[in-house]
Amino acid sequence: MTVTATEPTVGRRRAPRGSARRSIVAAATELFARRGYEATSVQEIVAAAEVTKGALYHWFGSKSELLTSIYRELLAEQTQRLREIADGSGPVEERLRAAALDVVAHTAEHADELTVWARSAHLLDDEQAEATRRERRHYHDLFRDLVREGQASGAVRTDLSATVMTHAFLSALGNTHTWFHPDGPLTFAEVGHQLAELFLGGLRPPGPEPEPPHSPEPAPGRRPAGGAQRSRRSPARRNP
Amino acid sequence: MTVTATEPTVGRRRAPRGSARRSIVAAATELFARRGYEATSVQEIVAAAEVTKGALYHWFGSKSELLTSIYRELLAEQTQRLREIADGSGPVEERLRAAALDVVAHTAEHADELTVWARSAHLLDDEQAEATRRERRHYHDLFRDLVREGQASGAVRTDLSATVMTHAFLSALGNTHTWFHPDGPLTFAEVGHQLAELFLGGLRPPGPEPEPPHSPEPAPGRRPAGGAQRSRRSPARRNP
Amino acid sequence: MTVTATEPTVGRRRAPRGSARRSIVAAATELFARRGYEATSVQEIVAAAEVTKGALYHWFGSKSELLTSIYRELLAEQTQRLREIADGSGPVEERLRAAALDVVAHTAEHADELTVWARSAHLLDDEQAEATRRERRHYHDLFRDLVREGQASGAVRTDLSATVMTHAFLSALGNTHTWFHPDGPLTFAEVGHQLAELFLGGLRPPGPEPEPPHSPEPAPGRRPAGGAQRSRRSPARRNP
Amino acid sequence: MTVTATEPTVGRRRAPRGSARRSIVAAATELFARRGYEATSVQEIVAAAEVTKGALYHWFGSKSELLTSIYRELLAEQTQRLREIADGSGPVEERLRAAALDVVAHTAEHADELTVWARSAHLLDDEQAEATRRERRHYHDLFRDLVREGQASGAVRTDLSATVMTHAFLSALGNTHTWFHPDGPLTFAEVGHQLAELFLGGLRPPGPEPEPPHSPEPAPGRRPAGGAQRSRRSPARRNP
DNA sequence: TATGAATGAGCATTCATTCAT
DNA sequence: AATGAATGAATGCTCATTCAT
Structure with a gap:
């Protein structure tokens, strides 16, 4: 629910720029390592990263592109x-x-x-x-x-x-x-x-x-x- | 692809005893190696082994048990x-x-x-x-x-x-x-x-x-x- | 069978918001009552509700959760x-x-x-x-x-x-x-x-x-x- | 494995006449009551009754006939x-x-x-x-x-x-x-x-x-x- | 820069039943 | 009076991906 801001922000922004991408990568890395790539669903990644599916597909073209990026x-x-x-x-x-x-x-x-x-x-x-x-x-x-x-x-x-x-x-x-x-x-x-x-x-x-x-x-x-x-x-x- | 009869049969008898298990293992080994375990469906295995899904599940409790057996x-x-x-x-x-x-x-x-x-x-x-x-x-x-x-x-x-x-x-x-x-x-x-x-x-x-x-x-x-x-x-x- | 549009739509828009859930519940209620819960397949429900399986599982975690909801x-x-x-x-x-x-x-x-x-x-x-x-x-x-x-x-x-x-x-x-x-x-x-x-x-x-x-x-x-x-x-x- | 003989038998018979039928009925009754008829598979019944599927279908024409008999x-x-x-x-x-x-x-x-x-x-x-x-x-x-x-x-x-x-x-x-x-x-x-x-x-x-x-x-x-x-x-x- | 409802093809698995022996 | 390997159709469910907003 709460997102720790890593840089000062103003107004009603909930998280800093690019933080979604970062938390996706972090969550995916952790889940892929623990359960395996195939056994980890996109749904689980976005839940762990506290973002939506749309956000993931905004930053990465596909699940495998996410893996490749890492x-x-x-x-x-x-x-x-x-x-x-x-x-x-x-x-x-x-x-x-x-x-x-x-x-x-x-x-x-x-x-x-x-x-x-x-x-x-x-x-x-x-x-x-x-x-x-x-x-x-x-x-x-x-x-x-x-x-x-x-x-x-x-x-x-x-x-x-x-x-x-x-x-x-x-x-x-x-x-x-x-x-x-x-x-x-x-x-x-x-x-x-x-x-x-x-x-x-x-x-x-x-x-x-x-x-x-x-x-x-x-x-x-x-x-x-x-x-x-x-x-x-x-x-x-x-x-x- | 080809099925080698290991003993002479007559009429429309299906196949010699135990041959189903053997052909399942052979087909699964080949497919798992070529395409990977997760990318190989049970359907593909039984098609290649020329048996039914029921036969596979008669001999193996699950897809993963088949892998483990091998x-x-x-x-x-x-x-x-x-x-x-x-x-x-x-x-x-x-x-x-x-x-x-x-x-x-x-x-x-x-x-x-x-x-x-x-x-x-x-x-x-x-x-x-x-x-x-x-x-x-x-x-x-x-x-x-x-x-x-x-x-x-x-x-x-x-x-x-x-x-x-x-x-x-x-x-x-x-x-x-x-x-x-x-x-x-x-x-x-x-x-x-x-x-x-x-x-x-x-x-x-x-x-x-x-x-x-x-x-x-x-x-x-x-x-x-x-x-x-x-x-x-x-x-x-x-x-x- | 018939789908009542509750608000005017244009073009090929699918259906009004939330209507999928409603038609799933309606179809499931009717089918469960007529044929019984176990004798009604998810496939039949989605066919009657004119939605896809994915939509049903988007709204309900399982067939039994659908029953429970009702x-x-x-x-x-x-x-x-x-x-x-x-x-x-x-x-x-x-x-x-x-x-x-x-x-x-x-x-x-x-x-x-x-x-x-x-x-x-x-x-x-x-x-x-x-x-x-x-x-x-x-x-x-x-x-x-x-x-x-x-x-x-x-x-x-x-x-x-x-x-x-x-x-x-x-x-x-x-x-x-x-x-x-x-x-x-x-x-x-x-x-x-x-x-x-x-x-x-x-x-x-x-x-x-x-x-x-x-x-x-x-x-x-x-x-x-x-x-x-x-x-x-x-x-x-x-x-x- | 062992079957309690309810009447004296001789020779190498392992169980008295009709005992298969009786143990099927007993096992089915118990399982149906505990888990429900639909949720109990024929396989589970024969396992509990310590008989084979063939034996069950020898005595009862179908699963529902077994229920009806009871x-x-x-x-x-x-x-x-x-x-x-x-x-x-x-x-x-x-x-x-x-x-x-x-x-x-x-x-x-x-x-x-x-x-x-x-x-x-x-x-x-x-x-x-x-x-x-x-x-x-x-x-x-x-x-x-x-x-x-x-x-x-x-x-x-x-x-x-x-x-x-x-x-x-x-x-x-x-x-x-x-x-x-x-x-x-x-x-x-x-x-x-x-x-x-x-x-x-x-x-x-x-x-x-x-x-x-x-x-x-x-x-x-x-x-x-x-x-x-x-x-x-x-x-x-x-x-x- | 997202949202989230919806897709649709595909998945592993179950199951009552059959039948040659 | 049984055996047990095999059937085959159906089942509930998953999942990466899309798209109107």
Whole structure:
């Protein structure tokens, strides 16, 4: 019933400009994550967002466009962050490590949205699927190119496909929603760091090695932002 | 489309006993894989299976029970195979490697069903979800115990959680449906072997190593059955 | 069949506002009364009301909610009438008699709806049943309190429970649908008056009585409105 | 699973002759009473009776024939009892009283079946409805003739129709299932006696009376058999 | 920048009944 | 005297979307 105004307004306006769109996105994200895209009706979204159906269709052309919007915003942000890391100046091993940790941090921050996407992307019609697929592909290529750069420099094993290694890491992280439970013994941040460590370790060329370039511990004090708390539903997030 | 008579019949007898159930499962598996569980109607299933709706509901309590049945059969088979490998007599490194390759082979053989499951498991009601979750958990624990055995023997690094490592490998394989394309440069078998290799390599304790206990190549001549061809739709399966 | 436009429209405008709800209620009442609640399908209702299923479910959450709505409106009206009589100023005998005759009149006017209710109330789910049960109970208590007032004043025998006497009268009237036939020798109004007379007579304390306070005849000229004609299907209503 | 043998059997027979039929009737009666005829599926009946569908259709031509069977057996018994009372030798007042009390007793004994009938009779197809209607009508006429005999003898008021008075009493009793609750202050036997008393009192001619021919109390020691306990579900049956 | 009544095709599911064995 | 797989038509209901206001 009541709407919290986030900016000063005058007169008889009940909510600030664009707030309807924002509350629709927030409600949809939460519901899609909890119940799934298909199991959430437009009616439920508008009820949770405290707007009418007409308002939703004013801002979004369809239910699937709403889903796509949520994901594309997320992807754009993540791509931007990755690009900055990849374009950095340090040695490739360091940039690779930074990239992996950034994926962990971003996954932690947006677990809900990413869960929704993983479960529902296949339901989109061809047009919308194509658009997001291209952007997602772009993100993947950015990461893979970093791996390839590592291969060229000798830091990464060359007997395995950079594509496969990239997908392996991204999949392992993107699947945490199917098994991670916040009440378990590890926080999401810890799990993420272990996954990054496992990935980075797996990249090293097989055979005798002179010096491990980094310590295998989760590096206390370097935890990525948002790593410890991540979801509206379970701020702690420890798992088995 | 075609109905194979498994025993000779005379007159206008409908079909051999139990054939209705079988054709329902076959039709549902194919349709769920191609179009998705939610996008496939019961009407379409019975049309493809050439039975009536009543027959479907005679054998399965609901559409979701049909989905669950398909998955549970698959999981039971996979669990049985893993148990035999885990209970084998060789050194743990070899059993771990065999287990990983078996997961690859099984994933290749049943990619369709596993894709369906990955996309639709979250739609099940609590009761059905609980039953399969328990069985799935059991399968996971079997694999994880092998990893733990490796940790105890010194073959596997101990600075990472066996649970996390197990999930990482299973997730990487279970997610191939989101990116693998049969027209790409690698067959599914090759991708699978690379994933196994990456996983096995990542398990090794960090630091100097005397002798790599196994060659990193995909082990020619040992390819698991069904590894090279996997799906009704794309027997070759090469990917980018 | 025919649709009466209640306001002038132009072009291909569908129908005046709120008319959909009204025609749904009218069609449902008629069909439920003629064929029974369970034997009437939602499809038949919307066809008769010349609306779509969606419109019906826009206004009513379910078929049973539609049934409940019809009855609750009826009950509210009847309760209101009874309250006015009970709160009147005359002697209790007169108010009791007026109340009984009002029940007769109301039953005559709404025989169809009441028949439907008597036959189908037990099919409702607990939630809906509870709501109407409470209102129905309220109506009953209003009548019973009048009987109790009569007992306190000495006009009504005290050796029998006011609750039981009230139920007896209401049941006798509410069951007329099982046996009354309009082609019989008595009109419904006559039957109703006899029932009221029987009830009122039964209330009198047993033993010698000085003066019968009212004539036992059906009181010509005082027939309640709608008593003589009651149903779309049988305007006359005489019975055996 | 286990069936209690009601008569000695030999050999490998699992249940006595006709026991399937009996358990079907028992299960159907119980389910129809609790959930309603329409809301009870044939599947539920055979599950409760521990027989198969085929067995049910072996003994009964249809679901409605099963319903009809239950009621006709009951009606035959009740009619037989009433006939014996009506054909008795005492004065008409006494026979009338005995008849009323017998209806009370019978209603108490078979409340479940009678409830089913009251709710579901209207669902039968014309053929079955006609058969039972004739028998029910016969029962009613037997009672009404007793009332008429009372009118002829001067014991019963003649200003009201014997038909109407009979229906009033039978309806009041037949409707107890809609309001009587076993936890209330009165037992079903007490309610029944009050209803009989109210009815009998209402029959007396209006105006001065010399001697009340009977005491208004529920006549302790004369309670009809079965009056105190009646239903599988609520042996006590007290009501508000 | 909304509103909300209405659409209409589609959905999963139920159910009394049949019949070859 | 039963079995139980199969029928097939019907049922109540959902839902993303539209559009006059």
